[in-house]
Amino acid sequence: MTFKVDGKDPGSRARTGTIETESGTVETPSYVIVGTRASVRGLEPGDLATTKTQMVISNTYHLWQGLGENLNEFPGLQDELGWKGVTMTDSGGFQVFSLGALRDEGKRRGGQESEVKGVVEVSNSGVTFSDPDYGGEPQYLDPELSIRIQEQLGADIVVALDEPSAPFHTEEYTRESLGRTHAWAMRAMQARTSDQALYAVVQGGAFEELRRESARTLGVLPFDGYAIGGTYGDAYGGTKEDTAKMVRWSTDHLPEDRPRHLFGVGELDDLIDGVEGGIDTFDCVIPTREGRHGRIWTHEGYYDVTRGSMADRHEPLEDGCACPACSAGATKAMVKELFLAKNPEGPRLAVLHNVWFFNTFMEEMRHAIRDGKLAEFRARAPKQLRK
């Protein structure tokens, strides 16, 4: 993999560039579409190619647990996705948080209480998952195994196992876990036997000194790129402002000549904040998950296409949209009807639109940076109409 910066915004850290891999080229800044189990939920094979998607990220944890003994026969992400493009895999680190600390804290998406606790046990050597969704038997994952699995999965970019910081962790715990994340990054680097690009993950929560220390520590090592983790926007009790700060503290110390990925973010304003903070790639489940749930993202903000009032709106999901759904004649009324009928075509059209929209949004941001108009772009970016 090679990375080249080819343009910079004078007013911020924003930059344009290209990531080149054997599988293709990614123009940055770019959105990475989430296909957890080597498929993008809601889409049909062949759909991805129509959505301007440049990169897809899949998940080591869920593929490892789901495949079991069949892991060795896994044909590779591209074959499984039915899509010839650039791929990356997450390390399983996020599940250390989402199945572990998040649940143990009694939190869940949307503030709902989790009823299953004690799934994850973290030690300095690795992580034990006892996940009822996969039989509940203890399964041990460590940086070396994560790399071995990711080599089998065959993405262009792989990530070192980390322990994500959480907004509700104390500074003391965050420091302790940061030590693990750093040690695991180095173990991952030593364990690697392929020519896949390896990213390390910067953590440190919202503690400035820990963030900076993390970026400095990892930044001097020969990783091919860096991901920033544990930021979450305003989910899980943090704030968007925190995320923007965490990004800047990190990019202060990360090498300019390597790509920076911001894990798990985000919404439109988060993307602009991230790009202005020096981020090159993002991944988030929002376009796909929210699409499946009926939320349509547009240049005007978002709306819920399943609302009853959509029944007589015989117009595209977004006016003037060239996405595969809108350009094929999909209307709000039609998509609402499909959702109502539990027809998977409804979520599919919504996801097609959202994925196209987010990819287009990033494309427009790239143009704005090249044209020196990022500030204007921000000024006319959609109001998200949230909160």
Next chain:
RNA sequence: GCUGGGAUGACAGAGCGGUCAAUUGUACUAGACUGUAAAUCUAGCGCCCUUGUGGCUACACAGGUUCGAAUCCUGUUCCCAGCA
């Protein structure tokens, strides 16, 4: 025409003497979703207000039995099935 079975909130469909303004599902309304335990989850959904162990009107219609009826009885209207 006879015999039997029905008529419950937008719809479907529970309830079959009090604890029923009425289970449940759908629709509808509002909200949530940020390295995917999620085509999911939460809340509301007769009317009124001083928002409460509040008031009112309701289970086809009219009457009756009962301390008390969506629930039992009688009649009426309509629907369905079988037989003529």
